[in-house]
Amino acid sequence: MISLSKSAVWIPNQYEDAAYIAKESGLPEVVVREKMGIEKKCRAPKKMNTSEMAVRAAKEVLKGLDPSSIDLVIWTGSEFKDHPVWSAGIFVQEQLGCKKAWAFDLSSRCSSNVVGIKVAKSLMLQDSSLKRVLLCGGHKTGELVNYKDSTSRFLYNLSDGGAAILLERGEKNPILESSVITDGAFSKDVIIPAGGTAMPWSEKSEDYCLTCPDIEGMRQRLAERSLDNFMAVIKEAAEASLPHQPVDYLALLHMKRSAHDEILNRLELKQEQSIYLNEYGHFGAPDQVLSLGLAEEFLKPGSHVVLASAGIGYTWSALSLRWDEKTFTLVQGE
Helix, strand or coil, rough: EEEEEEEEEEECCCCCEHHHHHHHHHHCCHHHHCCCCCCCEEEECCCHHHHHHHHHHHHHHHCCCCHCCCEEEECCCCHHHHHHCCCCCHHHHHHHHCCCEEEECCHHHHCCCCCHHHHHHHHHHCCCCCEEEEEEEEEEEHHHHHCHHHHHHHHCCEEEEEEEEEEEECCCCCCEEEEEEEEEHHCCCCCCCCCCCCCCCCCCCHHHCCCCHHHHHHHHHHHHHHHHHHHHHHHHHHHHHHHCCCCEEEEECCEEEEEHHHHHHHHHCCHCCCCCCCCCCCCCCHHHHHHHHHHCCCCCCCCEEEEEEEEECCCEEEEEEEEEEEEEEEEEEE
């Protein structure tokens, strides 16, 4: 079996709270707190690079291990890296001293960890030489938020942090089945206008922030498809994994409170069967790692856990695992 051996999330001790976001955006504070579900969100220091947050999380996972025992490093962090057109995974590999590993970058936006685990499991099953695979990434997408852009309000929760996951061969915490749906009708709904071939350069700072060119069209498409696609991937992963055992815990990304509650209601799950990340914000791919880690205090061995996410573009993804023992470390620092 391919199993989750260790996991960690590193978060900065700086944050932006609901009052700050309300002031910057012009929205009522009660809307930020209750509708958007943001009490506060983590923000990294200005001089901290995306890769550094990945390295800090990964070092927690590698404590007590020889870095040269890692066979593969997969970057599952943000595409907003230290440099454009840059291989962050190879850099992180060198920073960690994983000299015998090879590395590559994987991108599926906020679904990168779920998709990354699926890919890593498949590689390990196909290649017996891969005994330890490290997935890690940093996220500084809080830098890409323009609070004056009303079309991107659903992105005001974007925050900063790093996550790392170690997969090994073993019987504890086995990775089970997964499901992924992509829909290209959303592929240009959330973009950064400048910096690519379509607009190589701009003198406007807002052109380097995330925006939604067709917000009304996107809202309509999401209303028609998003929750149904969430249900589809969660149910398919869960039923293919442990068909006779209901889901005990759902590790979700941060989203507006009403959407989070609707997913739980449709799955007939209680509020305590998922943790709402209103004091952290939306890191991106690390959300599921953090949610599972926070839940380890009350999970029982043998629990059926589903990690579920949606990445703009859009990618809906879910993956089941059987939780048997604690793996998680949460580290906070400057």
